Amino acid sequence: MVDHDTLIDTLCDEAAPVRRVAPAWRRALGWTPVALGVGWLMTQLLHRASTDWTGPLAGVAAANILLSLGLGIAALMAALSVSVPGRVARVSGWFVACLAMWLGLAVYSIGIARHPVGQLGHGSYCFTFVLVAGAPMIAVTVLALRRTRSLHPVRSLTFAGAGAAFLSFGLLAFCHPIAMSAIDFAGHLAAGILLGALTIAIGRKAIAA
């Protein structure tokens, strides 16, 4: 049996006081405005048409924004939570309900579109918008995760990528018509998945414990 006392002595000799990590929900609420802020700044580079808030379906747009931001914050909270050893991200009932409602709104938006299926290339603007808004959010989430690092980087970054994607969807909903085609929605999802993959690729080594 190996004696680890020398290592323990070395570790103890260099043990300076450390600042304990705040709860995940508090950290998520702190980092979300930063992520939304840099995402919003980046989208200023793109042409933006404002959502029609005077129309009869403005409530749908508002609900979409609230759900997207809520899901984004929840995903970011899960990312920060699973990055702490011994913590798990519990998918609670309200999270599943919000996700189902978000999907339901998407289906409703497709249903009221003049051309529900759409045409190829229809969602290219939204695709670009989500990527442009989400790219700096990736950096923000990786920065947030570097505080704790993670024993399971891919798991943490998957949640972080989902968080960046939903926050981007939230920003997109401020400048998107309420009706959308299925191809447009597929473009949103493709951009979200790409953001997730980029988050994992960029952050994997940066946050590994």
Add this chain to the structure above:
Amino acid sequence: MNDTLSSEKVAPENAAPQDAWPALMRRAQDGDQRAYRLVLRALVPVVRVRVRRRIFDDALAEDVVQDVLMTLHRLRHTYDPALPLLPWVSAIVSARAVDALRRQGRSRGREINRDETLSGTVDPGAAAAFDAIGAERELAGMLNILPDRQRQMIELVKLQEMTLDAAAQESRLSVSAVKSLLHRAITRLREHGKQTHG
């Protein structure tokens, strides 16, 4: 923090009880090196047991214990003292053990365990030495099939390269007797060779 305390050893019988670990870790987070030493020493046997549940190789298991200690040190700010310490430690142990097994699996896939190649790399003359030892063993095996006198003649004339006169003198036989013994020995070896190698 405290030099006199930092160098003192903690005997196993003085190991901190488990219910004191969260408080000790809280003090360790605040920079109390003595508390940190106590909790780390108390954790070593627990970590070792948990590592050995997954890793059966002793040397690798001890490497993982060290790795766990270093990870505990790097991530000590992530521990919440309001919660029990063991789930936090177990998560680190589990991750580090899995990492070690993955690394071992990857290196096994790349490594070729050939003793001859290894010895050749360490000592370029080793291959020749191994060949000589092999030939010697084969020769010894072949000579064992000969009667004593015939084997002696082969050893004197063929292996020690004596002349026939010298071999006759050494064995106190006539030169013609030596020649006869040699001839019979070689014939017998040839027959044996045909039988064994076709």
